[in-house]
Amino acid sequence: MNEPISSLQEQLIQAQAEIEQLRGDKLRLQQEVAKLRGKLRAGSTDNMSTKLKDALRE
Numbered sequence: 001m002n003e004p005i006s007s008l009q010e011q012l013i014q015a016q017a018e019i020e021q022l023r024g025d026k027l028r029l030q031q032e033v034a035k036l037r038g039k040l041r042a043g044s045t046d047n048m049s050t051k052l053k054d055a056l057r058e
Helices: 005-041 050-057
Strands: none
16 A cells, blocks of 8 residues: 555546546447337337348248
8 A cells, every 4th residue: 555646646547537438338338228229119020131031031
């Protein structure tokens, strides 16, 4: 626990940067989940792409 204050400050800055990155990731994931939930609510049973449908027909 005898680390110099400059080292501790650097660690704090790195931790804060990581927290900000994680908050950004969390926001992006929340938006993605909301979008996917919206698609589920729409009840779209026609989620397959045209190419996939064509391949299954053959």
